[in-house]
Amino acid sequence: MERLRKHIEEITPLSDEEFEHIKTFFTLRKVRKHQYLIQEGDAVGYEYVVLGGIFKLFYLDGEGKEYIVQFARVNWWMCDYNAYFFKGKATLNAVCMEEGEVLCLTLQGREKLSADYHKMEHFFRVKLTNGYAALQRRITSLLSSTPQERYREFSELYPNLIQEIPKKYIAEYLGVSRETLSRLYSNGK
Amino acid sequence: MERLRKHIEEITPLSDEEFEHIKTFFTLRKVRKHQYLIQEGDAVGYEYVVLGGIFKLFYLDGEGKEYIVQFARVNWWMCDYNAYFFKGKATLNAVCMEEGEVLCLTLQGREKLSADYHKMEHFFRVKLTNGYAALQRRITSLLSSTPQERYREFSELYPNLIQEIPKKYIAEYLGVSRETLSRLYSNGK
DNA sequence: AAAAAAGTGTGATTTAAATCACACTTCCCC
């Protein structure tokens, strides 16, 4: 929980009492490899802040092919936000790729925290601001860049992830086949 | 300005005095066809709320090809948020496609409004929430859907836009060539 | 009202990437 406090305080300072109350909205969950946090078709009760481990958020098409919308590591937030905010069924899946822990927050929790603490509303707004800007960049990249450029951008943005996760999944994130990705760096990148 | 009030009050009610003060942060600007609101390479001083007209936000690559990140019509917000929030140079362009009006808001304005009025911070958070969810869906679609599926999704989401803007630009939004898009609906969709 | 610019449909050709196929390696998990 101390990690959560640090995370929030990167954006806004909290008093001890405030944090004592705020933290009651979060529940800790340990997650093992291959475990699902969100499953397509189910309601989405929580959003997740990663405390440790690696997760992927992905869409599964009719033929069983995966398309990775997001990876998530420590301090990343992860959810199928369409289902979560609008109380629909998940179209995305979230799975643990490397054992770790997450904190879970319900939508009511999020809204209550935002309503009760201007600070927390501010915190969420700043996080969303950053996230929105990042997604805008990702869209630009998906539209305009070649696979090799996307690979380069990715390795600059997440140099550590490149080492730690199978290239197969990086291909699924970049929107190319694993074979094409493999040829990108065996040939002259 | 009444339209702005209505727009904000879709999310949170405002007293007359509140709105009187809030509106001072916005400046009105009439925009003619082909006019730029944001130009690649420049600093991004404002974000824009559209009161009327149609706008496109796009990336221009080295060969002069356009890739449309977003269209914007009444009540849509539009900006190169990476440049705006992080005070960098624009990599995107925003241009008027059909004469109209926008309200302009500086980053300090936005932050001041958010700090002074919990309500406004709430308003911005809700707008970002919706926007984030929409971009998450767009990414899923760009990764996993075929051009024909993306075209169908687009025409369901924005049936009116389909009529009103040249198909050429819809192609640039969907990430296909205009020829391919043209063949999609001449053949059996 | 005429000229220019922008947008559109459709065929022919090229091309980048997907798919298929298979051998090899590494990672887990019983």
Next chain:
DNA sequence: GGGGAAGTGTGATTTAAATCACACTTTTTT
């Protein structure tokens, strides 16, 4: 520690979409 699953590289083939080319239409501009 051995067996199966998961991941990887590389060639051959197929395929969807980009590109090129051009005629035609519509919209803007002056």
